[in-house]
Amino acid sequence: MMNQNLLVELFVEELPPKALKRLGESFAGVLADSLKAQGLATADAVVSAFASPRRLAVHVTAVADKAADKPVSQKLMPVSVGLDATGKPTAALLKKLAALGADESAVAGLKRVGEGKAETLMLDSVQPGVALATGLQRALEEALAKLPIPKVMGYQLADGWTTVNFVRPAHGLVALHGADLVDIAVLGLKAGRNTVGHRFEAAKPVVSLTDADSYAAQLKTEGAVIASFAERRAEIVCQLAARAAEVGGSVKPIEDEALLDEVTALVERPNVLVGEFESEFLTVPQECLILTMKANQKYFPLLDAAGKLTNKFLIVSNIAPEDVSAVVGGNERVVRPRLADAKFFFDQDRKKSLESRLSGLAKVVYHNKLGTQGERVERVRAIAGAIAGRLGVDAAAVDTAARLAKTDLLTDMVGEFPELQGIMGGYYAKHDGLCETVADAIEDHYKPRFAGDELPRNPVGVVVALADKLETLVGMFGIGQLPTGDKDPFALRRHALGVIRMLIERDLDLPLSELLNEAASPFGALITDASGALADFVYDRLAGSLREQGYSAQEVDAVLSQRPQRLTDIARRLAAVRAFAALPEAAALAAANKRVGNILKKIEGELPVEVKPALLAEEAEKALFSALGEIAPKADTAFETGDYAASLQALAALRTPVDAFFDKVMVNAEDVALRTNRQALLNRLYGLMNRVADLSRLSA
Structure with missing residues (x-):
């Protein structure tokens, strides 16, 4: 038995960038785990995952060319069934032995385990270890079957007849055990030692791998590809910081882990460049410009020391020409119309007040069982008014904010970028001359939007945010639209956690049952009473949150089992x-x-x-x-x-x-x-x- 390092690579067309990181981790993890389970790799084998836009690969240390044989002891049948009164084998025992590849000669070597009626015949044998080619074939098929593929596509192989289903068409397979090829095949491909480098930057179009250990180095030097997702990501982070330092003025690229992962999945050898747009676009709210640059172009906007957007941005290019002016100029030309659209939307939206848009909400369907957005707004106003009365918060300001909070859904900017709802409402409210308290409440009423997000800034915003989330929770539970498993299309778990955080962190003296009952009142006969199930749902979310904060399950259970009304x-x-x-x-x-x-x-x-x-x-x-x-x-x-x-x-x-x-x-x-x-x-x-x-x- 000989141990050598193993390399497996599947070369494909461009993989979905938002899924690449998970695809790479799954491919490497499942394949390595299968090799370990088959005895071809040890439990402490080092597993290295590789994932670039056009490849998934894994390197596993100390893989055997054949797994060790294993002694196995198989239970056959009770002695009373397998042997007759004279101790000779019965027909049943001989049939069982034959099925296991043994004959009557094995009877003498059978062991007896147990005593009396429980005594059992056992057959000791040796199970041959699996050969690497067989075991790796099994491991590779399992790894591909378990890939978290967002969407499968079908394509034909070169024979013109055979159809294969996979995430993207596959064009190459490498399997090297040390310097030796491993004879495996998958997706119509037979394993070899050749892979393909960068589309434009590679020194050679085809990279012939010397052995398993030379994979990353050869791809980098000959193929101009950084195969490791983690290494490529770290290189991008380093270059982003370096280019920002070159710009000067203490600017920093915006921090966005999801964008960083996506860009890492789009390039094989990153080259970060600095772009610039006209300063006149900075009159548009920076959230709009940042979103369009990130979402549409995958750029990293640069912010100054105060967190304000500058007119420079960073481009993560996949090529590194000697003269980068054409690349930079091309990107600047592409981003300009995007920013111009944002400016146009902003200018047009401000020509109509939020108040004038209010009637339009009656034409926007919220839910077929719960009516329009206009009807929903009236329910939120009623709930917010009741909460404001309990807390002694400015009722007029609360009502204005609740009444106008959803009107920005009818603006061009939010129509183009739904992520800006609330944010744009705050800007347009200030433009309409509404006080800062109301404008901030309109902007903040979606908060907290995610775990760790900040809460609304002022009491008016807290009241409207509570009312908005409670209306959603009570309404959806009242029509039976409960979350199931991982599916939560109306974000009810997030809404419940938002209510919990506001009640606790703002120290609001609002008993939960009374709050849920008041939130149900504006619905009338539109919903059925689900307050009990909704209360259980809220306490379940609270229990999970408290355990994450370090409280023991016993402590949490002891307190929450009493259903304390004041959170x-x-x-x-x-x-x-x-x-x-x-x-x-x-x-x-x-x-x-x-x-x-x-x-x-x-x-x-x-x-x-x-x-x-x-x-x-x-x-x-x-x-x-x-x-x-x-x-x-x-x-x-x-x-x-x-x-x-x-x-x-x-x-x-x-x-x-x-x-x-x-x-x-x-x-x-x-x-x-x-x-x-x-x-x-x-x-x-x-x-x-x-x-x-x-x-x-x-x-x-």
Whole structure:
């Protein structure tokens, strides 16, 4: 058995750039994992993924030309079935052996495992290790089958008859084990050692690879291709910084990881150049110019030290001519009409006020079951007005912002760039003479748009953003449009997290159930009541968020199982639970709480609530009643003032009387009056212990 490094490359037509990174990682990972599973590569083999616009490749260290043979022990059948009374093999045993490639001579070597009726016949044999060509063929087919292909296309092979389905037409296959070819084939291609370099920059049109280890170096020197996605990306980052430094003035390219990945997937050997456009375009909101340069041209706009857009941008070219003026000039000519369109849209949009566009929302369908955008705006206004009244926020400003927040959907700029909705509404509101508070609220009412995004800047914006998200959540749940699996077309998970963040981070005293009920009111009979399912949905999102923040599943479960209505209390409740869990009495009290809960669950009908002191017969139950009378006022006072830690810590004094109660007292006494009284005592104990959190959830 000989170990050498392995290289596999599939050469194809241009791969979808937004998917290239995932395609490269999947191709390398699945192929390497398959080789390891077959015993051709060790668990610690180093796997290097390569992905460029026209190739997927993987390099795996120390791959064997043949996997080691493996001893295997196969269970055949019970001894009583395989051997007759004289110890000779039965027909069933001989048939089983024949199916495994053995004959009667193997009977003498069979092992017996177990005893008595459970005794079983076992056949020990050696499973030959798989040859590299066979194993690699299997691994490559598995890697291609599991590629996360966005969209499959069909194409014909050179014979003119055979149709192949793949992400893009494939034109070459390389498989080298050291310097040796591995005989495999896929997609109508037979493996060789030749690959193709850069379309325009390669020193040779065809690169003949010496061995597996020379792949990256030969492609770079002979083919003018940086095959590694990570290396190419790092090179682009380095060049972006260098070109920005050459421009001077402390300018920096805009940070955009998705754009960086996409550009890395578009070039094989990056060459970053500086372009420029006319300063007059800077009168257009910079968000418009930045978006058109990024989305349409894949340029990196340059921002000054204050974060303002400059009239220079960076181009990531795929060629490196001696005279770059033609490349730069061509890109400047291409971007100019894009910027001119943005300026035209901006100038035209400002000729009509947001107010004048309001009636047009009645003609825009929001959802076939929920009506138009105009009807939706009225619902958002109603919800926002109710929230503003609760919080004491300027009702007139809230109503104006809620009424006009969606009007920018009818502008040319948002029609061209939907990503700018809200942002353009803010600009046009200021142009219309609306106050900054309202304009900012219009811009911010979509926030937070994504995880980690900032919240609305002012209270008016928070109210309108809450109303907007609640209207979506209540409406979609009310017509049964719930997220399923990975599908969430209305971004309900994001909306729920946005509501949670605003309630908590802005410390809003708004009970969740009341908020959901008020949000449902403007819908009338248009929806069915789904407040319970929606509340569960919100708490589920909150639970996930809290676990990501470092709280344990037990802590989160203990607090959220009580469905606290004021989400602003949750951080204090969690801190109190964590402090309580550190007490020496915590484990015993949590276990006792769980026991009490189980007892109360078995009671049919309403739980007894009145404890009659005259019926307390045992000293242990009298002691518990007395302890509750002493501790409950302290715990209640701390709870009412929001001192949840003190409320829970007061319970520590209950450990001794609770333990004594369960040791000495029979709860389910035969006497009905005694039994009911003791159940009422436990019910009082249970209510006191679980006001802050369900302590039974802390019990292991």
